Amino acid sequence: MERKGFIGGSDMRRIMEGQWVDLWEEKTGRVEPEDLSNVLAVQLGITTERFNKEWFNKQHTSEGCETIAAGHKGVGNGLAKEMNWEGVPLKGSVDGHIMVNREFTDEIIECKHTYERNTMEGCLKMYMPQMQFYMWVHQAKGCYLSVIFGNRRWESVYVQKDWDYIKKMQVMLVEFWKCVKDDMRPFGDNLAEPVSIDKIKVDGLVRRDASSDNEFISRCHDYIQHETNAKLFESAKSDLKAMVGDDEREVYCDLLSIKRDKRGSLRVTVKENQNV
Numbered sequence: 001m002e003r004k005g006f007i008g009g010s011d012m013r014r015i016m017e018g019q020w021v022d023l024w025e026e027k028t029g030r031v032e033p034e035d036l037s038n039v040l041a042v043q044l045g046i047t048t049e050r051f052n053k054e055w056f057n058k059q060h061t062s063e064g065c066e067t068i069a070a071g072h073k074g075v076g077n078g079l080a081k082e083m084n085w086e087g088v089p090l091k092g093s094v095d096g097h098i099m100v101n102r103e104f105t106d107e108i109i110e111c112k113h114t115y116e117r118n119t120m121e122g123c124l125k126m127y128m129p130q131m132q133f134y135m136w137v138h139q140a141k142g143c144y145l146s147v148i149f150g151n152r153r154w155e156s157v158y159v160q161k162d163w164d165y166i167k168k169m170q171v172m173l174v175e176f177w178k179c180v181k182d183d184m185r186p187f188g189d190n191l192a193e194p195v196s197i198d199k200i201k202v203d204g205l206v207r208r209d210a211s212s213d214n215e216f217i218s219r220c221h222d223y224i225q226h227e228t229n230a231k232l233f234e235s236a237k238s239d240l241k242a243m244v245g246d247d248e249r250e251v252y253c254d255l256l257s258i259k260r261d262k263r264g265s266l267r268v269t270v271k272e273n274q275n276v
Contacts, residue, residue, distance in 0.1 A: 003033055007089070013130045015129070080093040081137050094134050131143045135161040136169075141160070205248055206247060219239045223236035223237055224256070
């Protein structure tokens with residue numbers, strides 16, 4: 001696929017990750033893009049995409065939810081959209097659009113197939129630029145991320161469009177495209193400062209880094225040091241869970257993390273190699 005002359009979703013991910021030099025060389029025709037036709041992980045994801053959408057439909061049957069995607073009976077136009085923003089040509093090709101009770105919604109779906117030990121948080125971190133880019137271009141309010149982990153686990157989450165994040169993408173997008181238009185080589189890689197995705201709502205919840213919260217850190221130490229002392233341990237555990245807001249899916253620091261599952265229960269996990 002010819003990828004010169006525009007920025008797509010996978011390009012946006014590379015820009016946000018700071019892979020400016022390699023992408024610039026491709027967009028200016030200095031090097032050919034990597035041939036992915038013989039990359040197992042990529043081709044496996046393409047092959048399992050249809051099944052991924054069918055499985056998503058099956059799991060959401062009670063909600064009257066189904067996906068419409070290329071090659072499916074009844075497909076409509078609009079899987080690929082183009083726009084020009086501040087002189088930057090954009091193209092977004094999504095995996096599918098969501099329908100409920102046979103009516104199109106303003107929501108899209110992205111399907112991924114990753115390795116068994118990967119986590120949903122890891123997938124969110126990797127694909128967030130791509131999803132927010134597609135939501136922006138397609139004027140969608142949200143995106144379902146449907147992921148197959150290895151061959152034994154499947155999960156999906158709902159990611160909300162976040163304009164604060166998109167505005168940060170736009171700044172980097174314009175700066176990168178100027179290098180392409182002016183044929184000016186970017187000065188090294190990793191130009192883009194990492195942008196946190198903690199405040200982007202996933203299933204209606206956010207994450208919070210509590211590394212600077214002294215009370216939280218103190219109770220973390222109590223939790224880790226006094227695990228053998230049932231009374232102190234349970235007290236620390238109770239206090240830590242109480243510090244998790246109703247709108248937070250995870251609160252974390254270098255010592256441990258507290259995650260909320262789909263049922264709303266909180267689970268405390270001590271990180272490996274933590275320094276107490």
